[in-house]
Amino acid sequence: MTELTIRINKKEYPARQSTEALTVIENLELKIKQHEFVCLFGPSGCGKTTMMNIIAGLDTVFEGSIKFGNQPAQESQVGYVFQEPRLLPWCTVQQNIELALENTLDPNQLDDLLDQLEISDIKHHFPSQISLGMARRVALARAFIIQPEILLMDEPFVSLDNTNADRIRHKLVDTWSTHPHTIVFVTHDLREAIFLADRIIMLSPAPTQIHKEITVSLSRVQRTNDALIEEFRQSMITTR
């Protein structure tokens, strides 16, 4: 089993002229099992995005270590779905997805994936020609195509309407069940977290530490029932 071990002893933003140094994360240690789906849940501004950037290797100025198995996590295959789709506007949908790959693409694999996400019709479109919901699915396709060992998702469905978001959530769970990989998913929507996660990590306000961990005991089938999700959410709130 290749475990993802996140150890952040201290992450601070240095002092500027007008502001003092700010400690965002302190003494945080989290182990995530291989193929586990973990949601990070916490108030806004608690350093969730900072944490994701650290795991992705984009932010290297911190005390601690991020390991995947015995290797630094940066050396493993990481897919990152940002809050915004972050597609290259001058590349078509297909090019955007292909660019994430090191080698050339197997066309069948791409078509299957696009079919699954219901975006095959737009593969030759430019990002400016498609809706935000579609752009988000393209960003997902880009992350899936590299078959990541670790998939980081930072509130990827905010500003989508419910129906759209729900559909994409189902797609995400489907894809994850067929090609299992470790997922770290940031959200501030508890119902979303209950629907998606094996385990929910509740974070405290900055300096961020782990406030509580909750294993979601509902089966994948039970989670399609909104009433059960609501019931679970109520039980979480009352024991918080």
Next chain:
Amino acid sequence: MNVSRLYATLSVITLLLIWQFIATLLKIPELPPATTVFLQLKDAIGNGQLPYHLGMTLLRLIISFSLSMLIGIIIGIALGRHQVLDQLFDQWLLILLNIPALVTIILCYLWFGLTEVAAILAVVINKVPNVAVTIREGTRALDKNLLEMAQSYRFSHWKIYRFVIWPQLFPYLMAAARSGLALIWKIILVVELLGCSNGMGYQLHLFFQLFDVTSILAYTIAFIVVIQLIELLILKPLEVRANRWR
């Protein structure tokens, strides 16, 4: 023909008519009528003089333009991406930007003799700082989010330059190319006037000494036409192609 092109054509014709009218009215050698100038232009093209000198100037233009763009882009990206370099060399750029073109030209001729290399070098030294400053601005304005995306997906250096940085720099590049072309034209003429034995600048100097206003105007028209052709046939199509995605 669309409306804006119609207006453009009408405005050029109006200008020519005004010129013709005033010249006919004044009847002085200092301002020959447009018709005379166009006839002279036809002659100069016919006897091969104008194509030869214009060709020499264009050759110098292409070489010095390409060199200035290449060097300017490299310096601009380096300064835009590395703050320390920028702080070290910002003053150099400022000084170079403020040296009058004429001084660079004279110094190059004094140091390297009346050679082609000196002529090209003088133009390049004049132009590089402008390109570098524009590209530096472009590099500073690069979208950090897209760079992060590229980094998290482990894009190779080549991929980052080709697919993430280059398309964002392109508008700045076009701006540098346009202003560069306008500037280089003007400098090259002075360079030729001072130290070459062919080219448009050399010819204009000759006409000046002969007091041949008709030829000066004929060469100027040839000049304007060539610049417009470069804009229409090279720069515009490049821009259209690069902006397909918008």
